[in-house]
Amino acid sequence: xxxxxxxxxxxxxxxxxxxxxxxxxxxxxxxxxxxxxxxxxxxxxxxxxxxxxxxxxxxxxxxxxxxxxxxxxxxxxxxxxxxxxxxxxxxxxxxxxxxxxxxxxxxxxxxxxxxxxxxxxxxxxxxxxxxxxxxxxxxx
Amino acid sequence: xxxxxxxxxxxxxxxxxxxxxxxxxxxxxxxxxxxxxxxxxxxxxxxxxxxxxxxxxxxxxxxxxxxxxxxxxxxxxxxxxxxxxxxxxxxxxxxxxxxxxxxxxxxxxxxxxxxxxxxxxxxxxxxxxxxxxxxxxxxxxxxxxxxxxxxxxxxxxxxxxxxxxxxxxxxxxxxxxxxxxxxxxxxxxxxxxxxxxxxxxxxxxxxxxxxxxxxxxxxxxxxxxxxxxxxxxxxxxxxxxxxxxxxxxxxxxxxxxxxxxxxxxxxxxxxxxxxxxxxxxxxxxxxxxxxxxxxxxxxxxxxxxxxxxxxxxxxxxxxxxxxxxxxxxxxxxxxxxxxxxxxxxxxxxxxxxxxxxxxxxxxxxxxxxxxxxxxxxxxxxxxxxxxxxxxxxxxxxxxxxxxxxxxxxxxxxxxxxxxxxxxxxxxxxxxx
Numbered sequence: 001x002x003x004x005x006x007x008x009x010x011x012x013x014x015x016x017x018x019x020x021x022x023x024x025x026x027x028x029x030x031x032x033x034x035x036x037x038x039x040x041x042x043x044x045x046x047x048x049x050x051x052x053x054x055x056x057x058x059x060x061x062x063x064x065x066x067x068x069x070x071x072x073x074x075x076x077x078x079x080x081x082x083x084x085x086x087x088x089x090x091x092x093x094x095x096x097x098x099x100x101x102x103x104x105x106x107x108x109x110x111x112x113x114x115x116x117x118x119x120x121x122x123x124x125x126x127x128x129x130x131x132x133x134x135x136x137x138x139x140x
Numbered sequence: 141x142x143x144x145x146x147x148x149x150x151x152x153x154x155x156x157x158x159x160x161x162x163x164x165x166x167x168x169x170x171x172x173x174x175x176x177x178x179x180x181x182x183x184x185x186x187x188x189x190x191x192x193x194x195x196x197x198x199x200x201x202x203x204x205x206x207x208x209x210x211x212x213x214x215x216x217x218x219x220x221x222x223x224x225x226x227x228x229x230x231x232x233x234x235x236x237x238x239x240x241x242x243x244x245x246x247x248x249x250x251x252x253x254x255x256x257x258x259x260x261x262x263x264x265x266x267x268x269x270x271x272x273x274x275x276x277x278x279x280x281x282x283x284x285x286x287x288x289x290x291x292x293x294x295x296x297x298x299x300x301x302x303x304x305x306x307x308x309x310x311x312x313x314x315x316x317x318x319x320x321x322x323x324x325x326x327x328x329x330x331x332x333x334x335x336x337x338x339x340x341x342x343x344x345x346x347x348x349x350x351x352x353x354x355x356x357x358x359x360x361x362x363x364x365x366x367x368x369x370x371x372x373x374x375x376x377x378x379x380x381x382x383x384x385x386x387x388x389x390x391x392x393x394x395x396x397x398x399x400x401x402x403x404x405x406x407x408x409x410x411x412x413x414x415x416x417x418x419x420x421x422x423x424x425x426x427x428x429x430x431x432x433x434x435x436x437x438x439x440x441x442x443x444x445x446x447x448x449x450x451x452x453x454x455x456x457x458x459x460x461x462x463x464x465x466x467x468x469x470x471x472x473x474x475x476x477x478x479x480x481x482x483x484x485x486x487x488x489x490x491x492x493x494x495x496x497x498x499x500x501x502x503x504x505x506x507x508x509x510x511x512x513x514x515x516x517x518x519x520x521x522x523x524x525x526x527x528x529x530x531x532x533x534x535x536x537x538x539x540x541x542x543x544x545x546x547x548x549x550x551x552x553x554x555x556x557x558x559x560x561x562x563x564x565x566x567x568x569x570x571x572x
Contacts (some may be wrong), residue, residue, distance in 0.1 A: 063395030
């Protein structure tokens with residue numbers, strides 16, 4: 001098990017755990033993800049066809065129009081949001097989505113999380129400590 | 141995070157529930173980003189979801205609910221504010237395939253939101269290009285919710301704004317402050333990657349859509365790192381239209397708030413200054429192959445047949461009007477095509493004074509203003525031609541069962557397509 005520390009968006013006590021979905025490209029929650037299904041739909045996106053719902057979503061950073069926050073909020077209101085957001089780089093509209101919807105989000109880790117975490121790994125996200133525990137798929 | 145007395149009073153609810161909610165959100169944003177304090181802003185550009193973001197059906201109600209706490213007892217804003225386009229001009233909503241029920245619902249949700257913001261004293265720009273109404277100043281802190289404008293204010297004026305969304309920008313306008321993070325801090329504004337344009341690209345002869353393609357090519361390589369373009373010809377900085385095409389695309393495709401252009405933008409008089417403390421940064425080369433690849437990504441259509449030509453993401457400029465007029469004067473839009481041009485009120489009035497609107501109407505072009513053609517155009521069934529990769533991004537995104545195939549090319553190519561009823565192409569790097 002690896003433990004990584006980053007900066008937590010939600011400071012309150014919250015621990016969630018689930019399966020990681022690692023996406024190498026930037027993610028746009030407005031138009032890049034279908035808020036009806038939770039599928040990544042962006043053309044020429046490496047994660048196209050994957051579903052983010054209920055996942056620990058691991059991605060470099062958010063992108064898209066400034067409506068990205070509303071895209072995330074609509075996804076959340078439709079019960080299709082990820083369980084937690086883990087990013088390398090902080091992007092304001094993604095943070096706003098996490099703040100408004102109360103989704104655990106940690107960013108700015110000491111290592112590149114896209115290399116450390118693999119899709120299918122089991123992740124425990126501790127918001128208060130700003131810490132994630134990574135249980136490799138094969139060890140579960 | 142430090143709050144001054146007035147900010148603390150707002151957080152404690154001493155100025156009402158709306159400003160308390162606004163300060164709670166900004167405070168949470170500041171804590172999330174480890175801000176030391178708030179910074180005072182002098183201007184905000186608003187993006188209310190109940191005005192702009194599909195204001196009907198479930199998401200229409202969600203948008204209203206999201207804003208309800210914030211606006212419940214607000215009767216003024218702390219700073220001057222402008223506002224984003226409306227979702228759709230209800231007069232043409234039917235032509236964009238919205239049902240009567242949806243139009244009625246939008247009329248209720250959108251118009252009540254619009255009248256609320258106008259009563260607050262918001263300048264009714266209904267524009268994604270508010271800098272034509274409210275230009276920025278160097279080092280001025282502001283809050284902008286519109287991706288191209290965030291980029292424009294930071295890049296072209298050297299003003300300071302984060303990528304704020306609709307909730308944050310309204311909270312900022314209510315309280316008059318934002319957390320001091322990201323682009324508000326000098327050292328975060330330096331470039332982290334150098335972009336070099338290969339000599340084989342004749343940027344001076346670029347069609348407008350070539351700037352979109354260049355911008356997509358840059359975005360896909362620099363990702364979340366602020367780039368500096370080291371060898372752009374200075375002519376790029378002299379054309380609002382070229383800049384619009386360049387900045388609109390990178391804003392959506394990279395999620396960046398800022399881009400430097402050496403000799404063009406105020407914080408990049410030299411490459412060294414743009415890079416600040418960053419040394420030995422990666423250098424990315426963009427040439428013909430990268431531009432062609434960007435066109436291939438943006439063009440998702442396979443058949444030449446065209447149903448819609450949608451121009452105006454962001455709004456059609458005077459230069460674009462002129463290009464369209466040159467081609468369409470005396471001709472007619474093909475009977476199977478709906479050609480819709482979306483601009484701002486300002487440009488529409490100017491185009492009218494110049495006699496352009498008469499020519500366009502005679503040709504069968506539908507002209508509208510103050511609406512978001514990128515969002516409102518996502519409903520149509522059939523193949524869309526557009527001169528905007530930002531538009532193409534929205535038309536081919538969202539719900540895949542409703543996504544439209546897109547031809548992406550220059551304003552000229554789109555105008556020819558509208559007349560012929562099919563995509564001909566002809567651009568140097570583009571799709572055909």
